Every structure is written in structure tokens, then in C-alpha cells.
Amino acid sequence: MSRPRSIQWKAGPEYGRSHENMSSVSAVVSAGGRVFSIMDEGPAASIYLPARWFLSARDAFSGVLLWKIPIEEWHARLFPLKSGPQQLPRRLVAAEDRVYVTLGLDAPVSELDAATGKVLTTFEDTAHSEELLYSGGKLIVVTHVGPGVRPYQGLLPAGRRGFVLAERAIDVAGSRSVTLIDAATGKTVWKTPPGPVVPLTTAVDDGRMFHLSGDQLVCVEMANGKTLWARDVAAKAVKSGTAHSPTLLVHQGVVYVALGETLTARDVQTGDEMWSAPCAKAAYVAPASIFIVNGLIWDVDVGGEPYRPGSNRETVNRAYTGYDLRTGEVRKTIPVSGEHGYAIMHHRCHIPRASGGFIITSFPGIEFFDVASGEVTHDSWIRGACLYGFMPANGLLYTPPHPCACYTQGKLTGYWAVAGVRDRPGVDAQKPARLQKGPAYAKAVAPRPAAGEWPTCRGDAARSGTTKVSVPAAVKTLWRADIGGNLSQCVIAGGKLFVASIENHTVHALDAVSGRRLWNYTAGGRVDSAPTFYQGTIIFGCRDGYVYCLTAESGELVWRFRAAPTDERCVVYDQVESVWPVHGSVLIQDDVLWFCAGRSSYLDGGLLVYRLNPRTGEMLSVTRVDSLGPDDEQPPITPTMLARLDMEGAKPDVLSCDGKHVFMRHWAFDLGGTSIKQNIDHLFSVTGFLDASWFRRTYWIYGRIYVSGAQGWASTGNARPTGRIMSVDEDRIFGFGRDRYPPAPSSKHQMYVTGEKEVFFAAARMGDGAAASPAETDAAVAEPRPRRAGKGNPSAAPGKNYEWAIPADIQVRCMVLAGEGGDKRLIVAGARGDWVISQEAYEGKMGSVLRVMSVADGKTIAEQDLPALPVFDGMSAAGGRLYFALKDGTILCMGGTR
Template sequence: MGTPDDILVAGGLVWNGAVAQGRDSGTITGRDPLTGQIKSEFTPDVETHWFHHRCYRAKATDKYLLYSRTGIEFIDHAAEHWICNHWVRGACHYGIMPCNGLIYAPQHPCACYIEAKLYGFTTLAPPSLTMQPRREVPDAERLTRGPTFGQIANRKSQIENPADWPTFRHDAGRSGAVKTTIQPTGLKRTWSSKLGSKLSTPVVADGKLFVASADDHSVHAIDAETGRPVWSFTAGGRVDSPPTIWQGRALFGSVDGHVYCLSAGDGSLAWRYRAAPEDWRMLAYDQIESLWPVHGSVLVQDGVLYCVAGRSMFVDGGLRMLRLDPKTGRKLSETILDDKDPVTGENLQVHIQTLNMPVALPDILSSDGKYVYMRSLPFDLQGKRKYVSYIPVQEQQGDDLHLFCPTGFLDDSLWHRTYWGYGRAWASGAGGYHKAGRVIPAGRPLVYDDKTVYGYGRLWQYYRWSTPLEFHLFAAKKQPEIVKAGTERKAVKKAGKRVGSRNIPVTRFVPDWSDDISVQINSMVLTDNALFAAGPPDVEDEEQSVKTLLDPGTQKKLAEQSEAFQGNRGALLVAVSRNGGEKLAAYSLDFVPRFDGLIAANGRLYISTLSGDVLCLSNAQGPPLSPAEQVVIAARE
């Protein structure tokens, strides 16, 4: 595997590099354009993992040759020096474009360095000597007090309602499980409220439902019993996930770089804290955002608010992890997470292991009470990283097992090279992304209780490089038995060249139960008495269709599957038993839940939809939901 050799002209010479294949030396050769005489030749002056050149052409400027064996390597041909940037790359075929003093890096489908590599169409500028964010910023310019400051009554003595759903995925551990009972049969459409725009998943506490409407920067409060609007608040930028409701306060971050505290009762502002080190803005996803955005769903653990501001440890001075007093907005601590190892001062890229490197991207934070987690990376409760180096995917034992997604909890792309897992480590790369799914409970989405993880994930034989994917609904122990499931052929190489192949064992985790199901599940919630799941209908068996891919009938079915996946054929809601996965009820829906948009609280289900509605389903009142007799839920052998 590799790419053709490139010829580049820069600095008066014609250059080519031995970089196309992974085994190549990396030697760069510059020749006189008239005579072909070698004028310059040098090898890399850095030690790192070298991959084959990415699937696109190299580029050049007057000063640099821009190769992409791992990310983007800036090769200063005059100084014979390599500068590696493994955390960014270009799109397949086209690659990157150096222009206007900038690097334009289009979206890529690459699974290498997945917890560190930038995503989206990104434009990067060289470091500025005059616009470096301050490392120490006075709190006086960051904290703004609102009209309700100091007026929200503290509720230390009041026990929070365990049947509420007060934060993203219910609790600090993001379990998706709640202590409430909902009768699976006889569900009714109790109320619906149209808010429009792109809605977050909801939360419910103190008799109200709270939901963020991302693109119009607003947070809405709705009466959880009736669906009537209570209040709405507009922030200074997108709010990408719901607020955390804590002791009468609605706490959330925004891409404007601030953390907000509102009265949960009337939506009035108590305080606002600028988590961003500077009030600098940029264009992002068609709107103006801070250089250091904050996810909407902030973490509150043991009376401390945790959040992270920023886009990557490698840009704009890095990330800022803040600990705030949720009552007053007072800063308790701030940790700068930049591209340097905090102990040695070396660049984080020295910790690369093949196509893996340390976590460098932010996410909605989670906590188990011992650690705070950002993707797979644990911090202590003071904000210090437990470790900096990459943890191999085989090392799934420890006191820091948790639910995480390598591309973030809010990634709703359903990209086949990523999924959620309950464990502590991940493997990146085209040959690595499937490995976690062979050794930990994995799928998308997942929910869990004290002992068991429930999920919708691919069947074990599809945790490999695969075009068709087939899925199952399952339950498995948090640390399930791992067994040998077969073998697969792997190349044997000598001196970087393939000389044959051999069989290697394939493992899988053993589920407690496993169901075939005719639903493409995108949302799930665990209650005391049932597992509820929803999503578009699954209308085609991909395993069979790939055998007759060009058949007109197969093409028609695949088109129907795509239509369903896009939300154009409604959805299905199912309830199964927790212990064995037996079907308890199934309903047809004339709407489609947004990804991870189903929650439960106080004996009711609440759903955010792709069309911008919030709905309440219950056994109490309203028109009954239509039964879905066509839903197939069958136990797998």
C-alpha cells in the first residue's frame, strides 16, 4: 500500500522523497532542474512511526516540502529539518492546500490518532508572535454576575429526586440508566412541543424539561407534565448539549467560550464565567465561535463544576480544564493542557505508538467519583492527568474503567470506524479501530448499571475491516469473559515487505444475551424494569445484500435502507426485558429520535426528534401509540 512518488519544485531544486511506502527510508533528494545532478540529500532528523504516505499528493511552498506519511510533515529543505504534525491531515485524493500563508486541511475519513487528530474542514495559521493567549488571566475580567447572583437558595439538606434525569445521560458517569419504572405496554403520546432547530437530548429535574437548541444559541425550559413553555435563554453562541441541573441552577457551556449559571426556576442569569483565556473569535460551522468553545453539558461532581475550553491541545495554546464553584462561579483551579508533556516538557508526539497517541481533543466530561474522564483519558479530581502516555488497547484492567467514545459523546455521524466502549483504552488506525470491540463491551449507544452494559453494536465477526455490518442488541458484564472466536489471515512481513500470511486468533466478549432486532437503534435508556430503545427500521440484511449487490432488487432494498437511515420512514420504539432481552412491547413512531435523544424520568419517556420536537410518552394520557407487530426481536444462539 502506498502512493506514487511525487516530484516537487522548491528553492530552485527538483525534490522527491522516499516516502510512498511504509518501509521507505524517508530520504529527501534535491536535484538541479537542468542537469539532474544531486545538490541536496538528507534523511529524517526525527524518530517517529512512519506510515505509507497518505492517499494524496504531497505539496510544497518556497520554504517547506509538505509530506504526509502520518499527518503533515513540514520539511525545511534548507535546514534539513523535519517538523511532524501527526494531529492533522488532509482529505483522501486531494490532500491539503498551502495558500495565503495558511494550510487548508479538508475533512478526512482517517482513524489514525483518532483521539488527537483534528476533524472537519480546518484552516491553520502559523503561530503568532503577537496573539498568544495568556497563561494567567485575572478572574476579575472573566466572571460576570447576573441579577440572580446569590439569590438561588442552596439545597444541601434536600435529597435530589433519583427518578429525575438532571444531566447529560442522567449522571456524572453518563450511564443512561435511571431509577424509575415505566410500564412498557399501553404507552401514549402525552404531549409534544415544537421548538425547531437542532435540539440536544433533554434533561428533566424539578418538574421541568430542559433542552438546548444549538443553532439559535438557546436553552429552553418546559413544564415536564404539560409540555408548556416556561422560559428560554439565549447565550452568546451555540449550546451543543443540555444543561446540568444542580440545586436549583441550570449550568451549561457555550461555544462563545463561557460557562453560564441560570436560575432553573425562571431562567435569569446568576453568573457567567469566561472559560476561554481570551475573548477571541473565529468562524466555525457557519457561525462565530470562541477559539476555545465549551461543551454545553458541564460536569458537576462533589459540588465542583468541571469543564474544558478549547479545540485541541495542539492549537491556540491548548485546552483549559477549569474547576469552578457552581454557586458563585469562582475559579477553584485551571489546568493548561497543551502540546507539552507536563513532566518532561517534550512534545506529546514523543508518546506515539504506531498509529496511536495520547488524547488531545476535548469532550463532555464524565466521572465515577474517583476520576474525571475526557474520552479515554483519566484525571484526578484536582485536574491532573493520571498518565500522559498512550495506553495499549489490550490493557483493559484497572480502576479507571468507564464509558467513552474516541470521537466524543456527541459524534452522531455513526461512522463505522468509531463506537462507544466500556473500558479504558482504544486502538486507532485502519487496522486498529476494531480491536477495542473484541475485548470490551462495545456498541453505539450503550447504557449500564452497577454490573451490566447494554448496547446496540456490531456482531463480533464485524469487528474487522468490513463493508457490510450487522448488529445485535445485547447485554454483557462490565468485564465480560473474553473467548477465542476464530482466526483471520494477517500479512507476514520481512524488512517491510510482504512475504506471506498467517492465521492469528480473533477474540470476542461473551454477552449475557444477544438479540437480532429489526431496528437501527440510535437511542436507548435503561429503567428499573425494562430497556427501551428507538431508531429507524432496519429493512435490509447487509450480509446477504453484499452477495447480490448489483441485483436491481438488492439496490432497491438498499435505497430503502438509506431512506430509513435518513429518517424518512419514521421510527420504531421497543422495550425488552433487562435479564433476557425478551420483547415486551413495540411501537411505530411518526417521528425519528435524534441520536441519543431518548431519556426517562418520573415514570415517563421523553424524546428529542430530528425535526426539532420534544415529546413525552407515558401511560397516563393522550392518544395511544400504534403497535408495531412487524418488529422482529429474536434471541441469537
């Protein structure tokens, strides 16, 4: 087991669906070189959209998806996050070449072939199962007597009459039985009478089963189901809910019970008490944490709030205590205090783990406590899922998706398997061999793109989504071409249109006037965004770790540059990629080509930001953005960063430039490639320009930084112009997004409950010399500031400077600001219907629309239907025409009369 320093693989979903509601991850287990998981893969944009629960299997080392089975009904998704239910992780067991699982909320246990996912057997005697264990060929099942579930009604969005969610949740009350099944024959061996079995307390070892039942600890012989002994305990004094319960484990002839604030050891033969000692009452909204590591039983107290600057929590001191297994004597303690630099109010909402001589906690991220040396290391940039946590297995660390808003600027998102440090050459190794010249290397190039073209992602280096060429209010279809696949935004220059078919690894060229296909080029991996036109060439990055330069005329290779320091591959979203991928959309500024290779400033040596001569492919400079210190440790989180629950760190993005600085999300460089501290307003997305998920705790912003934290993210959004998508000109910011961000307590769901709504808006730019908003200063606070009314907008906040804001009745996926002076118009495209509650509307199945709006007040000038929903940010404007990349794999060109 090693600390996370290298990618092994990555998969999805990219985010958990909600922070205030039930976790999207119920269980993750591993056996036989496979990883199995139960996750909700429904849209992260709205928790009210239908859940899509799946049981899936992946190769444990490559991450390749092996099979996936839908689960039609699972636990109520509007269930409060901090109420668990902690029983769900115990519904999935993997044993050798078999998987045992409940394929429904109150379904019986099914046995699956681990290699194929085929259901082999369903054990009908196990209806209403809640917990599964497997030992020695026997399946132990805790079943609820009766349905075991109850109707559950969560908070619903305001103003949507008739919208209901018929959900069900686990019923903690009631009686339970324990059933033992011979896994080989499928026959029930025995079943205990119904009784007050306490959830999460069943354990087996060496032919015996133990659990708490009411106010007794019970030992049952597995061979025949007979009770061997029962001892009174104070279980009735402990309220058992879906979020927590007592903890019981068995080891080498001793059964240990953490109950209340006491850890008790009993002899498994007689039930007699051997010793007792103090222990933590519980983890943070999770069962008490006791582990056996290096021959001691450890009480891991993570239930409180150990550190937060500016409060008495700084002085809190506690210890992880290691007791002698047989006598209960204290053999070792690991002090835990503010000196460890914890940067969160509480432990994450799941139990810690123990593996390989480490106790692994999750206060801000993932901390490794070495029980032998007492040393602690921090990695706040990676964390597990709410409720479940993370899984150390197979020498790797598996971290499923989370909905966290802490440390957003540097923290990983998605489903990761990470490994320790790998020995690799430095960034300058094999430098001469990294440039490969193609057959068109010496050919002449054409002039720069003409005015009014769309030569790069979002139209220009600033990624403004703006063009000075006007587009007629009334347009019609001029042509439509079927490219196929998931398409990028289109680039139009030199009379041609260029687009990437992302999953198919291809870049296509079409005649911009007629739509006639001219050529295509297949790269070595995904091309995830639009290419860039430069002096008769097309340049794009690729997920294979290379940057390609082709002639725009014929698609011949001019040169190819390997941005990855070594040609090392991994699997990401089920395709092979470089460990150091490059986004498709590269930046040209002052005849210098910019791009970034890598995944995180904390993984695989960090990010590499390159400057190249775009005509020759010659490397001008490379800047490493590495957030680890010389000792490969995460630097201490400063009080300033801690105050806003943030940390140093960077993730790659499509780079942008204001003519003086190059930006990568919140990060900045001067034009020589040197990282600089920036205090400059610019358009960026905290999750990257290409993120189309619309996770509710993120947005695009015209500002300087994004303040993290359970309420900090809302504070920033209420202080600055923010939206789902935005376009910016010299004076104003136009956007589509929520009118406000309720700073909900982390335990209370408020998404759309308080009446927040989507709006179109126009806001004045503050200018680079303006003071930072309070949410962006070192004295950032969590509470939003009082709002100030703007024209037509009663909910505008200080710093937003709204000129107007009007309700939005469509889900905007694309936005372009086109024209100058009186001809300037805001053009948007998206889906009809209430996408917050309707999956059909969210997917564009209720119709898609193109709308032309007045920049003066947002009023509709013209509107017409589109044949399909555009991809996110999939509209371009050039030569008075509009070009759309549609989700059906086609390109649509619209304009005035020919």
C-alpha cells in the same frame, strides 16, 4: 507558510465516508480569497447510502459558505481507495473571478462566477473532460474520445438481495485529445487529433504545452496547436492507472519528466536531453513527486515504507535529493530514515506538497522539511484527505476530511483551515474579569434534584443512560411541544424540562407535566448539548467560550464565566464560535462544576479543564492539557504508542465521572483536577458522546483506551463491549452495535460484505480490577483475537462477556435502562428499515418505533410507533415518563395514565 498551531476555521463533513473505497474529497483549490472544493457529503455511517457530491465555495479566511452546487453523478464510490482516481483533483480550476469545472463524471466543462456559483458558460466541445488547466486566459482541456467511463460494480453487502448500485468509473484505456479554448470568448482555438495521451502529464508554460503521448514527449505551440517537437521516451514501459502516472513539470525553459526510476531534463526549445538522474519510481499509490523549491528540483521519495518498529524497516535510509536545474548535479540531500520517528507503514495515499521553502509530506500526519536547513518537524495529529491530500495556500494549511483510524485519540477530524502560532495572553490573563455576576446572583437556591429525575446529560455523572425509576411497558402520548430547531437531549428536574435548541443558541424551560412553555434564554453561541440542573439552577457551556448559570425558576442569569483565555472568535460550521468553545453538558461532582474549553491539545495552547464553585462561579482550578513540548514541538512517539499507531493527545468531550475520577474520552483526572494515567474501565466514545455520524471505524466502548490503526480499531472492538450507543448499570452493559468488526486490509472493502450485522446485547462488566484486554496493553497487536461464544451469540469475543445478543431490526438512536430488580427494562427508540442501504430508513422516513425489551434475554415486551425519529441519544426518563427530543423540533412526553 507556518506549521499548524491555531484554528482559522472549521467546516464539514466531519469524516470521509470510507477508508477502503474512493475518497470523499476529489478536489480543493483556491483563488481570489475563496476556497472551492468537490466533496461527497453523504452519510459516513454507510458507504452504501447515496452519495451527495457538491461543488462548494467558502471564504478562504473565515470559512463562511458562499454557495453550493449539487453534482448529480460523480465517480463510483465503491471504487478501491488505493486505485485513485488521481485524475479527479485536476477537474477543478479557479482563476481570478472564475471557476472551471466538470459538473458530472463525463460532463463538459462549465465556467462559473466564483462569487455566486452561477453557471455562465458550458463548453460543449469538451464532453468527457478529464483534466483542466488554465494559463494566460486560455483553458486547456484533456478529453476522452468517447464516453471515457465504464460501468463499475463494487462489493455489495451480504444478505441484501435485489440491492444494486449502478455506478460508473473512469476508463483509463482509450484515446484522448487536448482542446484549447479562449476563456474570454468561449471559442475553441484548436484540438489535437485523438492519441494515447498519458493521464496527469499535461503541463503548460510560456506559450507551450507538453504531455506524454504513448512513447513520446510532445511539445505543442499554444497559439496554433502545431507540434513543435516530439522525443522518444520509455513511457510504454510504465503502466498508467487511475492511482499513478508519470509526472511532468516545466520551469524556466526546461521540461522535467519523472518516468519509471529516471528523472530527465529537456530543453523546451529543442526537446534535447540536458541531463538525467535517478528518481523514485512513484509516490505511494500516487504519481511520482518532484518539486522545484529554492532553486533546485527535488526528488521526494515517499513511495516506500520507511519505518515500523520490530521490522527491518527501521534500518531503511533514503534521502530527498535536490538537483541543479540546469546540470542535474546533486546540490543537496535531506536524509530520511527511522531516526525521523515516522509512525506509519507508508506515506498517505496522495502526493506531498511544496510551499514556502518547505517540502510537506504526510507519513503519519504532516511533516515540514525545511530545504534550507534540512530540519524536519512532525505534526502527526493532523492530516489531509485520501487521494487529494491537503492544500497550503493563503498563508494557511487546509486539511479536508479523512476516514483515517490512525492516531484517533488525538487527531483532528473535519475540514480545517489552520494557521501558525498566534501571540496571546496566558491562561490566567484578565482572571478577575472572567466572572460576570447576573441579576439573580444573590438569590436563594432550591434543594438538590429528587430521586428519579434526569438532572444532567444521560441521567448522571457517569453518563450511564440509566435510571432506577421504572417506566410502564405500555405508554401513551401525554403531550407534545414544538420548540423548533435541532434539539439536545432533555433534562428533567424540579418539575421542569430543560432543552437546548442548538443552532438557535437557546435554552428552553417547560413544565414537565403539561409541556407548557415557561421561559427561554438566548446565549452567545450554540449550546450543543443538554444543560445540567444543580440546586435550583441550570448550568451549561456554550460555543461562545462561556459557561452560563441561570435560575431554573425564571431563567435569570446568576453568573457567566468566560472559559476562553481571550474573547477570540472563529467560524465553525458556518456560525461564529470561540476559539475555545465549551460543550453544553457540564459535570457536577461533589458540588464542584467541571468543564473543558478548547478544541485540541495541539491547537491554540491546548485544552483548559476547569473546576468552579457552581453556586458562585468562582474558579477553583484550571488544568492545561497541552500535548506540545516546551519548544512547541510534538514529542517523539514512543515505541509503545507507535506499535498501536497512536500518540499522546486529547480532544474535548462531555466529561464523565465514576465518583473517583473524571474522564474526557480516554483521558482522566483525579478529583483535584490533576491529569493522571488511568487504567480504569469506563463508558466513553472515541469520537465523543455527541458524535451522531456513526462513522464505521468508531464506536462507544466500555473500556480504557481505543487502539488505533487500519486493523487496531477492529481489534479493540472485538475485545471489548462496544456499540453505537450503550447504557450501563452496576453489573451489566447493554448496547446496540455491530456483532463484530472485520479487520479489513486497508485496500479491501469489507463493510457488511462478510455478513456482520447489528445486534442488541447485554454483557457483564469486568470490574476495575480486571486485567486489560490484549488490545489495550502496551503489546497491542493488530490481529483480532479468537472469539468465544456467548449465550445466543456465536461471535462474542474475549473481554466482551456477552450474556446475550440478538439481531437488531431497527436503527437504534436512543437507549435508556430504567427500573430496578424485576421492573428493570431496556428501552430503545429508532428507525425502521434497512438503514445500511436505504436513505429513507436512515432518515426515519420509513417509520420510527419505541421498543421496551427484557433485560434478561432481549425479548420485546411492548412496541409502538413514534411520530418522528428522535435525535441521537435524545431520550430521557424521569418520574415514570419518557421524554423525547425529536428531529422535527418537537418534544414528546409519553407515560402511563395521568
